Amino acid sequence: MVHRHAGGAARTALTVLGALVLTGPPAAAAAAVEPPVPSSAQTLGSVRPSSAVLHALRRDLGLTNAQAQARLVNEAEAGTRAGRLQNALGKHFAGAWVHGTTSAALTVATTHAADAPAIKAAGAQAKVVSHTLQDLQAARTKLDATAVGKSLDTPVRYVDVRTNQVTVQATNGAAADRLVAAAGIDRRLVNVKVSADRPRTLFDVRGGDAYYIDDKARCSVGFSVTKGEQQGFASAGHCGKAGAKTSGFNKVAQGTFEASVFPRQDMSWVAVNSQWTATPAVKGEGDANVQVTGSVQALVGAAICRSGSTTGWHCGTIEQHGTSVSYAEGEVDGVTRTTVCAEPGDSGGSFVSGTQAQGVTSGGTGDCKKGGITFHQPINPVLSTYGLTLKTATGQSGTPAPEDDRATGWTAGQVYEVGTRVTYDGVSYQCLQTHQAQGVWQPRLTPALWQRL
DSSP, X not given: OOTTOOOXXXXXXXXXXXXXXXXXXXXXXXXXSSSOOOOHHHHTTOSSOOHHHHHHHHHHHOOOHHHHHHHHHHHHHHHHHHHHHHHHHGGGEEEEEEESTTOOEEEEEESOGGGHHHHHHTTOEEEEOSSOHHHHHHHHHHHHHHHTTSOTTSOEEEEETTTTEEEEEESSHHHHHHHHXXXXXXXXXXXXXXXXXXXXXXXXXXXXXXEEETTTEEEEOOEEEEETTEEEEEEOGGGOOTTOEEEOTTSOEEEEEEEEEOSBSOEEEEEEOTTOOOOSEEEOGGGOEEEOOBOOOXXXXXXXXXXXXXXXXXXXXXXXXXXXXXXXXXXXXXXXXXSOOOOTTOTTOEEEETTEEEEEEEEEEEETTTEEEEEEEEHHHHHHHHTOEEOOSSTTOSOOOOHHHHHHSOOTTOEEOTTOEEEETTEEEEEOSOEEOOTTOOGGGOTTTEEEO
């Protein structure tokens, strides 16, 4: 963020943590790792959440303090379990999500009934469904291609892993039927949701911290980043075009948009001048800082909070990843749909799950008085596209990977997707959760993120 901004539950968590340890790798394998490795919740910073995160979860999700703490731990541990099962199930995998007040339950869907015992043995609930995640994603891709330039009546399209269908949100059923027919999609794959809501970019009153574009518009800072020695921040693409000048919350000259994409995606990054210092903080409730420690993508159903310069700090849950949205300005693909509210001016602002950066605010419907739906551009594609490194409280410290591994294997700063295989110190590992590798997150030390093969 910008420089010098003014401005019985404990037992539940321990029980969950203990149960997850029992379903992890065999004791012999765990004993071979030196030094002792942290749990998933410890790796992702969920064991000691900030007061700002806990307060917002209590307010927006109706949780007690103990429930909020337990939920963050459970969601961190569930992400590792889901990653292991996704890699094991391969083409049969049909999605995973957490549920329950404290996210104590994890469900993993498969198209192969014979997978159910293995899913249950890993501590998750099994759901046998008709369509693989790959098939649903392929159907959504066809709908997106058909919708380009003519989809304001069918503005939102996403894979809903919980229903095992592709949902088309439309202003009327006939519009949805026309889109499905034109795309040549099996109607049984599609669920139509009729709604008058039309998502909009939250740019009208431009807008964690405010920044101003060419002294005309306001947006919100997403996350601090670096590119080599250059400091800056990520934000939404619709906030400004490459070359546009920015000033900070205090109207002091700040930087320049180095790159920007909108529509199709909604991402940008701003390089700041020497008067500004990138920090790992996101502005939370009451100006308290929430420290970001990484960018591990949270599961569907997980709690998530947003910071913006118009409405401040609000929380909700993740509804779907990989959503396609039609704004008046054009199509945007690959955003995440959440139940967090937002209003114009919040664009570009931070979405955080626990201490993990999730994305930058793109647009939505509704407001923070009556509630609404908001979409964010995931942060990992922004980092990968522009070659940026997320600024984190843990930093990029730690023992660097051996030179021979850097060429073909694990590298700090690289964004890894679930299922990616790397080598480290001559050992093969497979990625369990999408994230940008931190220097302290070497595969042998983070079984929350990497499975030894």
